[in-house]
Amino acid sequence: MAKHVDKADPVAAPELRFGGVWQYEPAPETTDHCAIAARYQLYIGGQWTKPRSGEYLATIDPATERPLSEVALAGDRDVDAAVKAAQKAFPAWRARSGEDRARYLFRIARILLERAREFAVLETLDNGKPIKETRDVDVPLAAQHFFYHAGWADKLDLLFPGQRPQPLGVIGQVIPWNFPLLMAAWKIAPALAAGNTVVLKPAETSPLTALRLCEVFEQAGLPPGVANVVTGDGRTGAALVRHPGLAKVAFTGSTEVGKEIQRAVAGRGVELTLELGGKAAHLVFEDAALDQAVEGVVRGIFFNQGHVCCAGSRLLVQESVHDLFVDKLRRRMGRIRVGPPLDKNTDMGAIHSQAQLARIRELVAAGVDEGARLHQTACDLPAKGFWFPPSMFTGVSMSHRIAREEIFGPVLSVLTFRTPEEAVEKANNTSYGLSAGIWTDKGARVLWLAARMQAGVVWNNTFNRFDAASPFGGYKESGFGREGGRQGLRAYVRLAGGLSPG
Numbered sequence: 001m002a003k004h005v006d007k008a009d010p011v012a013a014p015e016l017r018f019g020g021v022w023q024y025e026p027a028p029e030t031t032d033h034c035a036i037a038a039r040y041q042l043y044i045g046g047q048w049t050k051p052r053s054g055e056y057l058a059t060i061d062p063a064t065e066r067p068l069s070e071v072a073l074a075g076d077r078d079v080d081a082a083v084k085a086a087q088k089a090f091p092a093w094r095a096r097s098g099e100d101r102a103r104y105l106f107r108i109a110r111i112l113l114e115r116a117r118e119f120a121v122l123e124t125l126d127n128g129k130p131i132k133e134t135r136d137v138d139v140p141l142a143a144q145h146f147f148y149h150a151g152w153a154d155k156l157d158l159l160f161p162g163q164r165p166q167p168l169g170v171i172g173q174v175i176p177w178n179f180p181l182l183m184a185a186w187k188i189a190p191a192l193a194a195g196n197t198v199v200l201k202p203a204e205t206s207p208l209t210a211l212r213l214c215e216v217f218e219q220a221g222l223p224p225g226v227a228n229v230v231t232g233d234g235r236t237g238a239a240l241v242r243h244p245g246l247a248k249v250a251f252t253g254s255t256e257v258g259k260e261i262q263r264a265v266a267g268r269g270v271e272l273t274l275e276l277g278g279k280a281a282h283l284v285f286e287d288a289a290l291d292q293a294v295e296g297v298v299r300g301i302f303f304n305q306g307h308v309c310c311a312g313s314r315l316l317v318q319e320s321v322h323d324l325f326v327d328k329l330r331r332r333m334g335r336i337r338v339g340p341p342l343d344k345n346t347d348m349g350a351i352h353s354q355a356q357l358a359r360i361r362e363l364v365a366a367g368v369d370e371g372a373r374l375h376q377t378a379c380d381l382p383a384k385g386f387w388f389p390p391s392m393f394t395g396v397s398m399s400h401r402i403a404r405e406e407i408f409g410p411v412l413s414v415l416t417f418r419t420p421e422e423a424v425e426k427a428n429n430t431s432y433g434l435s436a437g438i439w440t441d442k443g444a445r446v447l448w449l450a451a452r453m454q455a456g457v458v459w460n461n462t463f464n465r466f467d468a469a470s471p472f473g474g475y476k477e478s479g480f481g482r483e484g485g486r487q488g489l490r491a492y493v494r495l496a497g498g499l500s501p502g
Ligand code: NAP
Pocket: 174, 175, 176, 177, 178, 179, 201, 202, 203, 204, 205, 232, 233, 234, 235, 236, 237, 238, 239, 241, 252, 253, 254, 255, 257, 258, 260, 261, 274, 275, 276, 277, 278, 308, 309, 310, 406, 408, 434, 474, 478, 479
């Protein structure tokens, strides 16, 4: 089969490329705002607690491979201590009035905003994502989740009228590395608002903002044991979900680990919600505002280096505008600035880890082998750190691995369709069902398509927009349960039912 690799993209004019000498010198004023300790302990029962094993794991800056800090590796006994602390705190926390719990959540939200800059810098350093995104998206949205759920804490009876909503107990929460602070907020805010207590396990490679959030809990005076954070690796997550003291497990991560967790909790009477992977279809019709659609497609796949579960990774373009649209897209890709994550002009930062970079490279090589045509933006990428240029495959068919598997990187696969029926068929021809996007001028068509797309979120003439009031979650192998909005809170309460309101 013919192999097409179009690296020196002629469309990307030199002046549009990111170029020059690449230097990594974070501005001193930004790092000053974000002191990082050499070592962090576990946050259990309101105390910074050493792990029983005495073992620690390094976390690095993926843009430079520089070690940032060491975090404790929690084993079974540490996890047990955290669950016991959460169990001990539960009766008093659930007994507080909703208004009282709201006060703590409002305080947490306000402190997060006061310390926004520090959180944005820390997240950028630990994760590799651009400061523009942590500043404008991750941190404000995390605070929004605490504000939003604070608003519901004393109104749960109105939300579930006559159903006497009760908290479940101790919730075990496991989150991934792609939105470390935001995922912590998505998990902790609704659980606490509903009167539960939690044990959260952040990802091994991005634990620092969840640990700093514990400082915010202390500052807000949150009672000890209401929120506990145990760092570690996959073994720590496995120990947590196995723990018999949990009433519910809430997991965000890969479909593979999600299935393992489903097996681990089966038959134990433990509630479970799973937010897993995705392979979103992003549809562009010939009548769409194409220049706006280009911006949406770029945001859809290159936001957060494509490390986004709901990334618009499968672009389906109507055949009549395919060539024109791809041409516009290639020009626009040439203007994406890949570079130092702490530089506020950077559009795309570092790939999060060596392992993720290897996965992206493997799938891109598979795409080339299978005969798709690769277009890559020419960038001067530094020798140190983990980097991958904005990439797009054209000539992709549904059977290609790059059309079926989640790449979780800045790689777009472009396919075509002729009719709306064919678009729906192709969009749904995936084992995932997390999100989708539709660009068209016709409102009736949007409604027709949205009703037929098997996706938890369907964006119209926009993409990758999030709001605490809007439920988020998947179908099929993208998981089950919703986070955010009223539906998200439903997963954190038991409804007794049977009573009429008042
Ligand atoms: P992952 O490998 O599944 O890890 C997710 C979390 O689970 C991490 O904290 C991980 O710990 C932990 N873990 C690993 N093995 C475990 C086990 N056997 N039992 C319990 N916990 C375990 O996923 P990832 O690579 O971090 O994240 C990328 C994936 O997350 C992608 O597939 C993406 O689509 C998905 N995601 C989904 C959503 C959504 O809302 N649907 C949002 C974001 C990401 P360590 O990291 O310490 O190993």
